Amino acid sequence: MKKSLIIPLLYICIAHACLFQQANADSNKSSSLSPFEKAELKRLLNLDFRDLASIPIRGVLGYEQEHWRNPASVQVIRPEDISLNGHVLMVDSFRNVAGMYVTRGVEYDDFVTMRNFSGSATEKFLTMVDGREVLQRMGGTINWTTEDVPLAILDRVEIIRGPGASIWGTNAVSGVVNVVTKHAASTQGNSVRTVIEDDGTFLGEYVHGGLISDDSFYRVWVRGQEYSEGELMSGLPARDDGYARKAGFRFDKALTPDLAFTFAGGFATRRVDHVLDLTSRLLYPTDPNYTAFPNPFLPADGNGGLLPIASNGEFPFIPVSLTPLLPAGVPVPPLTSYSTWPTANGTIGGIPRIDNYEKMPQDGSHLRAKLSGITDNDLEWSLAAYAELYDTTLGHIGHSWAREEFDLDFKANKPVGDSHHLAFGFAFRHMSFDVNDVATDPWTFPTFDPSTGTLRTDIPILDYGDSPTQFDRFTGFVQDSIDLTDKLVLSVGAKFEDSDLSGSTVQPGARFSYSFDDRNIFWGAYSRAYRQPSLVERYTKVSYARIWDPLSSLWVNTAFESASDLDDERMDAYELGWRARPSEDLLIELSLYHYDTKDAIFSGPPQYEPNDVKTTGGEITFDYRASQAWRLQGGYSFSRGEKDGERQTDFPESMANLSSQVSLRDNLIFSQSFYYTDDRVIPSAYNEISVEDYLRLDLGLTWRTSNNWEIGLFGRDLLDPEHIENMYNDLDVEPAKIKRTFLLSVTKKF
Amino acid sequence: MLRFKNRLKLSLQVTCIAWLFCVGVLFGPVESYAQPALASLEQDRRTARVQATYLTHLVNFTYWKEEHLPKQGDSPKLVILGDENRGFVESLRFLVRQRALKISDQLVELHHFENGQDAEAEEMLSGGCQVVFILGNSSFSPAKVRSLTTHAVIFGEGRKFVTEMGGDVSFIVSRNRVKLVVSEKYFRRTSPKLSSKLANLKSVVEIHPSRKNES
Numbered sequence: 006m007k008k009s010l011i012i013p014l015l016y017i018c019i020a021h022a023c024l025f026q027q028a029n030a031d032s033n034k035s036s037s038l039s040p041f042e043k044a045e046l047k048r049l050l051n052l053d054f055r056d057l058a059s060i061p062i063r064g065v066l067g068y069e070q071e072h073w074r075n076p077a078s079v080q081v082i083r084p085e086d087i088s089l090n091g092h093v094l095m096v097d098s099f100r101n102v103a104g105m106y107v108t109r110g111v112e113y114d115d116f117v118t119m120r121n122f123s124g125s126a127t128e129k130f131l132t133m134v135d136g137r138e139v140l141q142r143m144g145g146t147i148n149w150t151t152e153d154v155p156l157a158i159l160d161r162v163e164i165i166r167g168p169g170a171s172i173w174g175t176n177a178v179s180g181v182v183n184v185v186t187k188h189a190a191s192t193q194g195n196s197v198r199t200v201i202e203d204d205g206t207f208l209g210e211y212v213h214g215g216l217i218s219d220d221s222f223y224r225v226w227v228r229g230q231e232y233s234e235g236e237l238m239s240g241l242p243a244r245d246d247g248y249a250r251k252a253g254f255r256f257d258k259a260l261t262p263d264l265a266f267t268f269a270g271g272f273a274t275r276r277v278d279h280v281l282d283l284t285s286r287l288l289y290p291t292d293p294n295y296t297a298f299p300n301p302f303l304p305a306d307g308n309g310g311l312l313p314i315a316s317n318g319e320f321p322f323i324p325v326s327l328t329p330l331l332p333a334g335v336p337v338p339p340l341t342s343y344s345t346w347p348t349a350n351g352t353i354g355g356i357p358r359i360d361n362y363e364k365m366p367q368d369g370s371h372l373r374a375k376l377s378g379i380t381d382n383d384l385e386w387s388l389a390a391y392a393e394l395y396d397t398t399l400g401h402i403g404h405s406w407a408r409e410e411f412d413l414d415f416k417a418n419k420p421v422g423d424s425h426h427l428a429f430g431f432a433f434r435h436m437s438f439d440v441n442d443v444a445t446d447p448w449t450f451p452t453f454d455p456s457t458g459t460l461r462t463d464i465p466i467l468d469y470g471d472s473p474t475q476f477d478r479f480t481g482f483v484q485d486s487i488d489l490t491d492k493l494v495l496s497v498g499a500k501f502e503d504s505d506l507s508g509s510t511v512q513p514g515a516r517f518s519y520s521f522d523d524r525n526i527f528w529g530a531y532s533r534a535y536r537q538p539s540l541v542e543r544y545t546k547v548s549y550a551r552i553w554d555p556l557s558s559l560w561v562n563t564a565f566e567s568a569s570d571l572d573d574e575r576m577d578a579y580e581l582g583w584r585a586r587p588s589e590d591l592l593i594e595l596s597l598y599h600y601d602t603k604d605a606i607f608s609g610p611p612q613y614e615p616n617d618v619k620t621t622g623g624e625i626t627f628d629y630r631a632s633q634a635w636r637l638q639g640g641y642s643f644s645r646g647e648k649d650g651e652r653q654t655d656f657p658e659s660m661a662n663l664s665s666q667v668s669l670r671d672n673l674i675f676s677q678s679f680y681y682t683d684d685r686v687i688p689s690a691y692n693e694i695s696v697e698d699y700l701r702l703d704l705g706l707t708w709r710t711s712n713n714w715e716i717g718l719f720g721r722d723l724l725d726p727e728h729i730e731n732m733y734n735d736l737d738v739e740p741a742k743i744k745r746t747f748l749l750s751v752t753k754k755f
Numbered sequence: 756m757l758r759f760k761n762r763l764k765l766s767l768q769v770t771c772i773a774w775l776f777c778v779g780v781l782f783g784p785v786e787s788y789a790q791p792a793l794a795s796l797e798q799d800r801r802t803a804r805v806q807a808t809y810l811t812h813l814v815n816f817t818y819w820k821e822e823h824l825p826k827q828g829d830s831p832k833l834v835i836l837g838d839e840n841r842g843f844v845e846s847l848r849f850l851v852r853q854r855a856l857k858i859s860d861q862l863v864e865l866h867h868f869e870n871g872q873d874a875e876a877e878e879m880l881s882g883g884c885q886v887v888f889i890l891g892n893s894s895f896s897p898a899k900v901r902s903l904t905t906h907a908v909i910f911g912e913g914r915k916f917v918t919e920m921g922g923d924v925s926f927i928v929s930r931n932r933v934k935l936v937v938s939e940k941y942f943r944r945t946s947p948k949l950s951s952k953l954a955n956l957k958s959v960v961e962i963h964p965s966r967k968n969e970s
Contacts, residue, residue, distance in 0.1 A: 058959040379930035
């Protein structure tokens with residue numbers, strides 16, 4: 006049976022089960038509480054006193070993600086959703102969120118994109134961890150290992166699909182991932198979690214929390230992670246073994262009943278290797294007279310000195326490794342002219358494969374302090390300060406940078422009159438970078454640099470040059486939530502931003518939700534959101550290949566300049582949604598969207614070219630508690646994008662997920678998860694890789710003992726012994742195999 | 756710096772104009788059609804849901820002596836007195852059923868007596884109850900309830916319910932949150948007695964009289 010038919014069939018079965026349940030629910034209807042209210046009561050029942058005391062009676066639209074009137078497409082992931090499904094890191098659990106595209110490449114990195122925006126590393130959504138924006142401004146990526154937290158301290162991950170710029174600000178383009186950790190009072194005692202996979206990958210976490218005084222709490226934690234070595238598609242070792250270490254702390258104190266102070270921090274370090282694909286980076290012209298394409302010796306033209314393409318559209322070069330196949334007498338480059346170039350290591354796509362592995366160390370640390378309170382006139386406010394230091398070397402491309410960052414963030418909200426709730430805030434950020442670019446060993450042979458007119462041995466792959474290294478950003482936002490009637494709630498707002506990176510922007514947004522009845526909510530939104538180009542995209546000159554000139558018998562550097570006038574990506578987003586709760590045990594949500602994006606950037610050479618992208622899609626999700634013992638969740642998403650009028654193929658159009666947890670006994674839970682991902686193409690300069698659609702089945706059994714042990718045994722990717730998912734295009738040579746794995750997790754609280 | 760100032764000024768102007776347009780022009784007239792009474796009904800219902808959840812939790816944190824519990828085979832009783840239309844009784848009924856709320860391993864029975872059912876209520880109270888919630892419009896007072904049943908925890912609404920009327924616990928809405936005012940006696944007496952753990956939750960619980968004043 007075709008894999009893509011399995012999920013629809015499962016959905017038909019589920020729909021029948023839901024309708025049957027609904028019929029029973031209707032016949033038993035006797036309460037004046039709506040199904041939404043009953044579902045909220047179930048949620049409140051799981052909160053402790055402290056959390057109950059933080060529930061606002063009048064909420065601000067868009068702040069309280071789990072409120073049923075929230076006019077946005079939201080899914081909340083809780084620690085149980087991670088542990089019971091056999092996920093190791095929180096990022097694994099994003100597979101259970103419709104519209105999120107999560108893939109694995111090397112052992113130590115995951116790729117996450119949302120709602121059809123390129124399966125590459127460039128992130129188009131905003132990720133916050135306890136209010137701290139964790140996007141790496143240099144490359145526009147997120148390091149999910151560094152930002153992950155121990156499961157015992159995770160409170161929830163709120164995933165908001167769609168732009169939310171009027172509250173969240175720049176870079177909240179295709180969505181927001183908001184990670185919230187627990188109050189230190191909620192992690193008293195000790196907790197140990199270990200996860201061991203059959204391939205040798207290991208994760209260990211220890212959390213300790215204690216009481217300093219009646220109203221002061223602390224916790225400290227450490228985490229260690231070992232990555233085992235995987236295998237590439239060709240069977241070669243992936244050389245992706247390594248380790249990550251992390252530690253953190255948090256201190257919470259109630260200064261008065263209505264004034265709280267939090268001080269927290271963390272340190273993370275990771276040691277792994279990464280590869281740069283050199284297979285097609287030394288090029289030999291197939292037309293030695295340079296008649297069919299521009300001469301690279303000429304000054305960079307409007308294309309910024311791009312690799313020339315012949316007028317017939319053919320690529321007029323071959324990798325130098327193929328020159329031995331040319332007829333005798335053709336003036337091929339002598340080996341001595343590129344003596345530092347590595348030797349071939351097998352073949353890839355019919356070409357001798359050449360790669361270069363180097364160290365990629367990463368160290369990051371941050372401190373966070375926050376004061377929050379409520380005044381007598383119901384003004385709820387918070388003042389937070391963040392300091393962060395990040396230091397990394399991408400050895401494979403010879404690019405190092407250290408970043409210092411300081412943030413100050415004030416937010417407040419206050420009910421005004423009977424029907425308005427005003428939210429506003431201001432923030433300031435200062436970032437400074439220390440960038441160092443060097444030529445890596447393979448590239449240190451003499452090469453003519455057209456930009457200087459000299460022969461050089463020190464041309465780096467990335468050259469940040471004298472580009473700016475200090476950036477300030479001011480932001481302010483205001484939003485009003487208006488209860489127009491008991492059925493209609495409106496929210497209008499705008500965020501103002503002024504930064505050295507992107508100038509001034511105003512990002513307005515308007516949302517509404519309308520309650521048809523006590524079971525159905527209809528919502529809609531218009532938002533304008535911006536994404537700033539990363540520093541690499543904006544300021545870095547990229548020397549990505551060298552061309553042999555048979556006339557002068559010299560290697561010539563080929564580079565493109567990233568335009569410093571690159572505009573922000575600007576997205577106009579239109580969303581519609583329907584949220585239905587036929588009973589307290591069943592929630593169905595439908596979200597539809599159309600995004601119109603100008604100047605969208607997609608990572609990866611040959612250049613950072615802005616594109617106009619139109620994306621249309623939707624998600625349907627459900628959460629069904631069939632009984633006390635059985636919970637079923639699932640979702641289906643469809644997304645189609647057009648880049649400059651051409652259909653995108655680098656994002657799977659259809660994805661589906663279905664997970665079920667059945668309590669076989671009070672302390673024994675059987676988990677099943679299906680994930681379907683449509684086919685796609687990993688773009689590449691010379692070797693596009695088609696990723697076939699795949700269906701993943703995970704099964705697991707979790708045993709909870711009476712003395713706080715939790716032991717889980719899981720099998721992942723059980724339908725396929727191996728398949729491929731993703732890679733860093735134009736950095737990696739080929740994707741690694743994602744293999745069937747078995748995993749044992751042991752958690753103990755004491 | 757001049758460039759920055761100009762940029763800032765221009766952007767602020769655009770923001771202010773956009774904001775005034777949206778709020779003042781578009782939503783100002785619409786606001787006159789708003790129904791604040793209905794909007795606040797939703798807040799009342801939410802308050803009731805949070806109160807009901809607190810009450811369910813508090814029962815679990817309360818200790819009764821053996822002699823203050825019903826005889827073997829009888830159910831402990833939670834009694835609500837008075838009228839309400841914000842879903843409090845239904846919320847509590849739902850939570851009691853959902854949690855399978857127990858006192859001393861016996862499932863709790865919930866009884867609601869509206870105003871006008873005073874005789875039935877008095878009969879129930881005289882038979883012995885463990886938890887009594889007196890709604891604001893009830894004709895019952897903490898003193899009257901205590902005269903009928905001596906070993907019940909008495910809940911109500913508003914600070915005065917504890918500070919002046921002699922109730923054990925009251926719910927107050929302060930700073931857009933639901934909080935608790937708890938009589939110090941409830942912590943001190945032997946039965947029914949509230950766990951001292953709650954006394955440390957200063958952001959949740961206000962103890963009356965405060966321990967600081969007493970010392």
